[in-house]
Amino acid sequence: MPVAPAPDLLPIAADGQTPVRVLTIAGSDSGGGAGIQADMRSFALMGVHACVAVTAVTVQNSLGVSGYQEITPQIVSDQIRAVVGDIGIGAAKTGMLASSAIIEAVVTTCTESGIGGAGPIPLVVDPVCASMHGDPLLAEDALDDLRTRLFPLATVVTPNLDEVRLITGIDVVDAQSQRAAARALHALGARWALVKGGHLRSRDHSPDLLFDGAEYLEVDHERIDTPHDHGAGDTLAAGLTAALAHGYSVPDAFRFAKAWVTRSLTAAYPLGGGHGPVNPLWRLTGTLAEVDR
Ligand SMILES: Nc1ncnc2c1ncn2[C@@H]1O[C@H](COP(=O)(O)OP(=O)(O)OP(=O)(O)O)[C@@H](O)[C@H]1O
Numbered sequence: 001m002p003v004a005p006a007p008d009l010l011p012i013a014a015d016g017q018t019p020v021r022v023l024t025i026a027g028s029d030s031g032g033g034a035g036i037q038a039d040m041r042s043f044a045l046m047g048v049h050a051c052v053a054v055t056a057v058t059v060q061n062s063l064g065v066s067g068y069q070e071i072t073p074q075i076v077s078d079q080i081r082a083v084v085g086d087i088g089i090g091a092a093k094t095g096m097l098a099s100s101a102i103i104e105a106v107v108t109t110c111t112e113s114g115i116g117g118a119g120p121i122p123l124v125v126d127p128v129c130a131s132m133h134g135d136p137l138l139a140e141d142a143l144d145d146l147r148t149r150l151f152p153l154a155t156v157v158t159p160n161l162d163e164v165r166l167i168t169g170i171d172v173v174d175a176q177s178q179r180a181a182a183r184a185l186h187a188l189g190a191r192w193a194l195v196k197g198g199h200l201r202s203r204d205h206s207p208d209l210l211f212d213g214a215e216y217l218e219v220d221h222e223r224i225d226t227p228h229d230h231g232a233g234d235t236l237a238a239g240l241t242a243a244l245a246h247g248y249s250v251p252d253a254f255r256f257a258k259a260w261v262t263r264s265l266t267a268a269y270p271l272g273g274g275h276g277p278v279n280p281l282w283r284l285t286g287t288l289a290e291v292d293r
Pocket residue numbers: 034131132159160161196197198199206207208221222223224225226229230231232233234235236258261262265
């Protein structure tokens with residue numbers, strides 16, 4: 001069975017033509033598995049030109065995060081302004097934002113740049129709180145700013161189940177609590193809430209649920225049996241961002257992104273002593289349809 005009626009691939013600009021541009025506002029992963037490095041890999045393979053506003057440099061490998069250095073809020077804002085004004089972008093995405101001061105800088109600069117909220121440029125908010133190893137990537141006292149300042153700007157928020165628990169207090173264990181979490185996230189001001197089911201470990205499926213305040217759309221896939229899922233969240237959000245930049249609706253962007261991350265999980269590889277990365281390099285030789293193996 002196909003993953004979803006997804007477009008096989010996003011259109012890629014012909015040789016020499018400028019492709020669709022996106023902006024990722026996120027942290028660097030020295031291990032190359034998640035954060036900006038995951039975004040850049042997926043964006044390149046989707047044929048999208050990615051601009052970058054670095055928020056923090058993490059010291060990270062397949063085993064965990066041992067430290068990070070934040071970038072100053074002023075430099076984060078300046079990076080956003082520099083690329084929006086000159087290069088122009090079709091959609092933006094946030095990942096690791098580290099602190100209240102950086103969240104505030106991102107909210108202010110995105111608002112003045114027409115990113116998110118009532119602006120013309122869609123904003124995908126991946127509310128990164130910790131790495132998959134449980135190492136913190138957001139200051140505890142910044143959670144409230146994430147909820148009250150950033151969420152109202154979001155076109156889509158894409159928390160995993162740990163982030164859902166931190167943000168809404170809801171423990172997602174089944175379809176009913178997943179719906180309740182989607183409603184709670186939407187009530188915080190995001191236009192669409194996407195509750196990822198990747199951490200429903202007891203199940204043999206990985207159902208993600210999208211909600212716009214009125215209707216639910218579930219896109220499910222059988223779990224891919226791999227421990228190498230580092231960067232899965234970033235890769236899903238990157239797929240959403242690229243498809244939105246191409247002008248897809250949020251539900252269609254979701255179908256595409258789910259197929260993209262699922263296919264990339266089937267190609268994930270071991271790396272170091274821990275969790276290897278999801279791998280969009282399948283795109284060099286394969287097709288999205290091969291996920292139906
Ligand atoms: N083993 C798996 N098989 C199929 N789909 C998966 C699997 N693990 C995660 N996914 C999917 O990958 C996407 C990301 O989900 P997940 O909940 O793992 O994000 P995350 O925890 O934010 O990822 P990370 O922190 O590793 O970047 C979702 O679409 C989810 O359903």
